[in-house]
Amino acid sequence: MDIASFILLTIIIIVIVNTIYSTKYKVVNMPSAPNTRKAIIKDLKSLKGDCANLRIYDCGSGWGGLCKKLSKFFPNATVTGIEISPIPFIVSYFNPFRRYKVKRDNLFKIDLSNIDVLIFYLSPHHMEQLSKKLKNNTKENVIIYSQGFPILELEASEIIGIPYALEKKLYRYDL
Numbered sequence: 001m002d003i004a005s006f007i008l009l010t011i012i013i014i015v016i017v018n019t020i021y022s023t024k025y026k027v028v029n030m031p032s033a034p035n036t037r038k039a040i041i042k043d044l045k046s047l048k049g050d051c052a053n054l055r056i057y058d059c060g061s062g063w064g065g066l067c068k069k070l071s072k073f074f075p076n077a078t079v080t081g082i083e084i085s086p087i088p089f090i091v092s093y094f095n096p097f098r099r100y101k102v103k104r105d106n107l108f109k110i111d112l113s114n115i116d117v118l119i120f121y122l123s124p125h126h127m128e129q130l131s132k133k134l135k136n137n138t139k140e141n142v143i144i145y146s147q148g149f150p151i152l153e154l155e156a157s158e159i160i161g162i163p164y165a166l167e168k169k170l171y172r173y174d175l
């Protein structure tokens with residue numbers, strides 16, 4: 001096999017694996033918009049300052065872009081990405097500038113009860129499935145952000161409009 005065919009085959013395998021995982025977990029690995037990331041950082045800064053010693057989880061961290069941004073702006077916080085899909089996980093894990101942690105795991109199966117800030121960008125289906133867990137198994141004073149989709153069982157403390165972003169709104173829940 002020549003090098004061009006090998007590269008093409010590798011790309012095809014990557015696309016197929018990624019499509020299988022996106023279908024299985026009912027969400028594509030689309031990164032959040034720059035304006036949404038800015039809004040999360042600005043809002044979190046206004047609430048928690050430099051977030052020193054806080055544990056921040058990006059639940060469904062995709063390619064790791066949001067984790068990278070959070071770890072840059074909050075260097076004294078522990079930023080962790082949780083990602084189930086292998087290709088984005090590998091890409092974010094081997095990021096040479098990584099200052100965040102990343103774990104390959106299913107966010108429905110992990111313990112979220114000792115995390116200070118939880119961030120999601122998933123789908124209405126996921127947020128509905130997660131609402132009970134978030135209501136009953138999270139830390140006191142936890143801050144939850146959901147990009148694009150409300151958590152219907154909880155009352156949002158803040159809804160922030162996001163210009164030029166597909167996700168349009170950022171929902172914050174202070175439990």
Ligand SMILES: C[S@@+](CC[C@H](N)C(=O)[O-])C[C@H]1O[C@@H](n2cnc3c(N)ncnc32)[C@H](O)[C@@H]1O
Nearest residue numbers: 025029030031032060061062066084085106107
């Ligand atoms: C829209 S992307 C979010 C990307 C990132 N959070 C951001 O803001 O740029 C959603 C990610 O959630 C992941 N995901 C979906 N279900 C999951 C699960 N049960 N456990 C962990 N990750 C999951 C998908 O593989 C996908 O990469």
